[in-house]
Amino acid sequence: FCWLCLGEWSSHGTSTGGYYQCNIYDKQAKEGKHMEEEKTRQKAKHALEKYMFYFERFMDHDRSMKLATRQEVDIEDKVQKLHDKHGFEIIELQFLYDALRQVRNCRRVLKWTYVHGYYLDEGGTEKNLFEHLQKHLEEKTDSLHEMLEKEFDSTFFSNEDMMGPGSQDAHDKFMRFRSNVTNFTNVTQKFRDQILTDLGTEGRLTAAGSSAPWGPPPPR
Numbered sequence: 001f002c003w004l005c006l007g008e009w010s011s012h013g014t015s016t017g018g019y020y021q022c023n024i025y026d027k028q029a030k031e032g033k034h035m036e037e038e039k040t041r042q043k044a045k046h047a048l049e050k051y052m053f054y055f056e057r058f059m060d061h062d063r064s065m066k067l068a069t070r071q072e073v074d075i076e077d078k079v080q081k082l083h084d085k086h087g088f089e090i091i092e093l094q095f096l097y098d099a100l101r102q103v104r105n106c107r108r109v110l111k112w113t114y115v116h117g118y119y120l121d122e123g124g125t126e127k128n129l130f131e132h133l134q135k136h137l138e139e140k141t142d143s144l145h146e147m148l149e150k151e152f153d154s155t156f157f158s159n160e161d162m163m164g165p166g167s168q169d170a171h172d173k174f175m176r177f178r179s180n181v182t183n184f185t186n187v188t189q190k191f192r193d194q195i196l197t198d199l200g201t202e203g204r205l206t207a208a209g210s211s212a213p214w215g216p217p218p219p220r
Contacts, residue, residue, distance in 0.1 A: 050118070051118075054114045054115070054117065054118045055114075057111075057114045058111045058112075058114045058115065059111075060111075061107045061108075061110045061111035061114070062107075062111050064103075064107045064145065065104055065107035065108050065111065068100055068103045068104040068107060068145065069104060071100060071148070071149075072097075072100060075096050075097060075100055075148075078096075078152070078156075078157070079093045079096060079097075081157075082156060082174075086170050086171070086174070088174060092178070095178055095181055095182050095185070096148065096152075096181070098182075098185055099144060099147070099148055099181050099182075099184070099185045100148055102144065102185050102188055102189060102192075103141060103144055103145045103148065103188075105192065106137060106140075106141040106144075106188060106192050107141065109137070109192055109195065109196065110134070110137060110138060110141065113130070113134050113137075113195065113199075116130070116199065117130060117131065117134065129198065130195075130198075130199065133191070133194060133195040133198060133199075134195065136191050137188070137191040137192060137195055140184070140187060140188040140191050141188055143184065144181070144184050144185060144188050147180065147181055147184060148181070151177070152177070155173055155177055156170075156173070156174075156177075
């Protein structure tokens with residue numbers, strides 16, 4: 001059949017404008033006969049695009065959450081290197097574990113906020129507030145995660161020869177980095193708590209995750 005006018009394919013040819021330009025559809029469209037069908041198509045297209053957006057964001061945060069879990073091994077290795085080379089006490093390096101745990105927890109919450117957001121009414125006050133909180137939590141979480149990945153390595157492992165064991169430069173850089181990460185961890189925690197408080201309880205966003213295999217249901 002013709003996907004434009006939905007008529008029989010055998011009735012098409014040069015008389016209808018060719019197989020790829022259907023005059024039947026053009027005529028019927030001008031008469032308004034395809035308005036409802038077009039509305040239905042556009043509605044289905046919008047539903048699919050919306051679904052894919054929320055699904056992809058859900059999966060992005062799920063992958064980032066799993067990455068943060070795997071990075072715990074890397075953090076342990078780097079903590080040991082800092083302890084051995086610069087003499088930092090292990091307890092002084094606990095902030096790295098706390099920050100990575102915060103990233104993982106925020107990713108877990110964020111991925112389920114996309115399931116929650118999928119069902120909110122478009123343009124409503126509740127959705128506007130929700131997206132505002134979600135945006136800030138995403139920004140803070142991304143920044144904290146980047147600090148643990150790029151800034152940490154560039155500060156302590158890209159110029160190791162320039163910072164000898166026990167050097168004042170290494171100590172000063174460490175203190176600044178620890179202060180920045182600790183402060184950012186606390187700020188991110190506040191945004192996480194805020195979105196959970198404003199949307200209900202944590203269980204409302206995450207309890208369903210134990211039974212849902214990947215995220216939002218198919219578009220309706």
